[in-house]
Amino acid sequence: MIRYTDEAIVEGLRLRKEKIIKYVYKEYFSMARHLIVNNSGTNQDAEDVFQDALVIVYKRIIDDELSLNSSFKTFFYSICRNIWLQRLGKMKDRSNDFVDFESITNLSEPTNDEINSIENKKQKLYQIHFLNLSEDCQKVLQLFLRKISLREISSIMGYKTEKYAKTRKFKCKEELKSRIINDPNYLKIYTDD
Amino acid sequence: MIKKTSHSQRIEQYRFGPMSESERLKFERELIENPELNHEFQLDLEIEESLKQYDIIDLRRKIFRAINEDKAQVKYPVNKSFHSKWYMVAASITFLILLAGAIHLMKPVKYTNNNLFEMYYSSENAHSVTRSAATNNNNEEAMSKYREKDFNAALVLFNEILDKDPNNIYIRYYTGLASIEANQTDKAIHEFKFIIDQKNNLFVENAQWYLALCYLKNNQVETAKDLFVQISNSSNSHNQEATQILKRITK
Known part of the structure; x- marks a missing residue:
């Protein structure tokens, strides 16, 4: 497998290049899973933390707030570690119980806001449910949000009438809303709010 | 409930x-x-x-794909009882039903070049200038205009930067994207070709993809098709989209 330099990884993530995302997954997911599974988490937790960590890294890159003072591996490990610590609520009182497997850097600590803000939690929930809709629904909703006219949406999607495009968009959004409000995490977020 | x-x-x-x-x-x-x-x-x-966070959604989608692809590679042992006679009969019936449905759905849908462009083009999120990209105030201002979707203003500033630093691939890339957004397709083509000619940079794959879309938008269908074929047959991250679009391009 090709090995990418840390700088190439950062540039690849900035461009959301799939091969770099897969590379980061192949190289670093097992490290994150090892950390989480050995600290009271599950595989699913590990996937969740990995995703959150990559989104945080990406946001930092595009906001020009990423400064790598260590290797990308150490940086990414530290992000995953801090997310998991915060999720466990152990940051202050139980961090001594935490088992580490890699060296860490203090410079990459994600802020509580990056991980736990209600806003971020909601966005993640909505986006994940959106990605679980059919491809057709995802496309209709995105075209609509891009302010493409119903006439053009009908043409692009191969619908016969604008009315159908409007109905389809409404039904897709309904489906999305229904999935969201029936997700137990939705209620949890609003209870925390 | x-x-x-x-x-x-x-x-x-x-x-x-x-x-x-x-x-x-x-x-x-x-x-x-x-x-x-x-x-x-x-x-x-x-x-x-x-x-509307198109870039984050795109990122999440790609992360899911990476995770799922990895899971799919895990081989599970086949349960031989699955191959029992009744399963085979049920599978055959299902196959016939699906085949009938597929034939019904295979009526060709025609897409205009512009429709295909709209379907496959998605604007790139505005990024800050990297450490490696000769950061200066002009760059920041230009990227800021791009972020604000003031593409014409961004283009003026990008051109000023390129006058002084014509090999700045990063700025070339965003000049190409801003040109698409400002409906200056020929200029976008020029920029993406420049990037591809330079080779060995991280923008080549995306530049190929956007170049092919620009040709399509310009109704240079044969040139677009050649490039989509090239992308489709390569490890370019857009290869699946290129394969799809080739099936849809009107002959």
Whole structure:
């Protein structure tokens, strides 16, 4: 497998290049899973933390707030570690119980806001449910949000009438809303709010 | 019990019409007085806002693909009982039904070049200038204009930067994207070709993809097809989209 330099990884993530995302997954997911599974988490937790960590890294890159003072591996490990610590609520009182497997850097600590803000939690929930809709629904909703006219949406999607495009968009959004409000995490977020 | 939305139709009418003026006023009053309606209305707005984070959604989609691809590679032992006679009969019937449905759905749908462009083009999020990209105030200002979607202003500033630093691939790339957004397809083609000619940079794959889309938009169909074939047969991250688009291009 090709090995990418840390700088190439950062540039690849900035461009959301799939091969770099897969590379980061192949190289670093097992490290994150090892950390989480050995600290009271599950595989699913590990996937969740990995995703959150990559989104945080990406946001930092595009906001020009990423400064790598260590290797990308150490940086990414530290992000995953801090997310998991915060999720466990152990940051202050139980961090001594935490088992580490890699060296860490203090410079990459994600802020509580990056991980736990209600806003971020909601966005993640909505986006994940959106990605679980059919491809057709995802496309209709995105075209609509891009302010493409119903006439053009009908043409692009191969619908016969604008009315159908409007109905389809409404039904897709309904489906999305229904999935969201029936997700137990939705209620949890609003209870925390 | 499955929870249901109860005000969606009215919210939709209020936001996107049709709704009479008196109904609008009534709705707005109710919005203040009815917390349930208000909550659902806010949810509607929040969902739309979160879906406008096209880049984050794209990133999440690719992360899911990486995870799922990895899971799919795990080989599970085949349970031989699956191959029992009745399963085979059921599978055959299902196959025939699916085949009949597929034949029915295989009526060709024609797409114009512009339709295909709209379907496959997605604007890139504005990024800050990297450490490696000769950071200066001009770059920041240009990228800021790009972020604000003031593409014409961004292009003026990008051109000024390129006058002084013509090999700045990063700025070339965003000049190409801004040119697409400003409907200056020929200029976009020029920039993406420049990037591809330089080789060995991280922007080549995306530049190939956008170049092919630009050719399509310009109705240079044969040139676009050649490039899509090249992308489709390569490890370019857009290879699956290129394969799809080739099937849809009108002959």
